[in-house]
Amino acid sequence: MPNTSDVIIIGGGVHGASLAFHLAQRGVKPILLEKKFIAAGATGRSGGLVRMHYDVRQDSELAWISFGYFKNWGELVGGESGFTRTGFIQIVAREHEAALRLNTAMHQDIGIASFMISAEDVKRLAPSFVTDDFDFAAYEPESGYADPNTTTASLINAAKGKGAQIKQDCLVTGAIVGAGQVKGVTTTQGDFFAPTVVNAAGAWADKINTMVGLEIPYSTWRHDTMLVGRPKEIGPSHPTVIDFPNEMYFRPETGGLTLVGLEDNNLLGESPEGDTDHAKHGFVERAIERICQRIPVMEKGHLHTAYGGYDGITPDQHPLLGQAGPEGFYLQCGMSGTGFKIAPAVGLCMSELLLDGQAKAVDISIYHPERFKEKKEITGNYVSIWH
Ligand SMILES: Cc1cc2nc3c(=O)[nH]c(=O)nc-3n(C[C@H](O)[C@H](O)[C@H](O)COP(=O)(O)OP(=O)(O)OC[C@H]3O[C@@H](n4cnc5c(N)ncnc54)[C@H](O)[C@@H]3O)c2cc1C
16 A cells, blocks of 8 residues: 555654654654654744753653663764753742742652752852842752754654655645544545554644544643843853743753743643744733843843743643544643653653553653543642642
């Protein structure tokens, strides 16, 4: 049969790429179908933060295993991920300190280098930061950020080297289903057949679910990002930060830049085809105000650029991982604005699920796509402080 493979992966973001790599590593020959080009969606717009700080144990475990990849990328994948160690600081308001301590203890239990440090210690690490609105922060000395485009390209190259096929400019337009079993997909480049189809279509995943008659609550989440030129007073770099009191995250970028994203006013439910070349009206002003609250000397900086991106989001802001709908149809989507850093481990777990019937690296059963029907939404073990 023409165009037949072991597994069809829909979507060439970091998640489709990671799954293609891990399947190919196990000797399976997947075909990845991407409607535009590799990393054309959320991945190419991602801030690329790499940290392990979460309030759900499995999230931290996925991030921790992925961190092992980022640290040893050349050996485990080949090529580059652009991982840059900057140290990561999670700042929370005083009323969330108890939850922060519990989270940090959970991270330490997993084996993650994560510590509570005082506001004075934060000042020592980052002298230009305002530190009078909190007493303690969580600190991961080994964390930082990676380059999402480079990461995805090297996963794709490694997958291709092991026998995966990659087709770009190939829009999946429908599903071929018979007797309750998925058999393939129709596309703008013809029909493709496989007994297993994985939906890794990010913000577009709902459309793919509809093609197989699957109804799962799903929306899109827009995030805007600003890059600013740092004034020399800040020094050559600064830590990567999630600044919960200011609903903001920021990290250094090459070329003397700082990348800033905001956690509020991120629009839900827009078409993922919206303009991502420009940030939404008013975003830059708000982002400048926030970064200057934490780093006042940033007032001497200058705007470099600002843009947007769309991710898929679920009602509990956690991924959909596993089988749902017709037999052979799997989901690896709904990354809810935080999926880059976990992609290596998620691809590994999904390859184990497909090939061995169960993920071994991390128990991903809590992310089962049908959990909303069963009222098993994922909530943090402790007070949730970053949603
Ligand atoms: C601005 C922004 C900042 C972020 N910052 C961070 C961060 O700092 N750290 C972090 O961990 N995460 C971050 N995220 C989240 C992270 O980037 C995403 O969760 C992750 O990239 C999602 O990857 P994906 O492969 O699931 O989806 P995508 O990268 O969106 O890939 C899906 C792909 O599917 C393709 N596709 C869609 N429909 C079809 C079809 N019908 N046929 C064929 N192909 C199709 C699309 O073209 C797209 O390339 C951020 C996201 C945004 C938007």
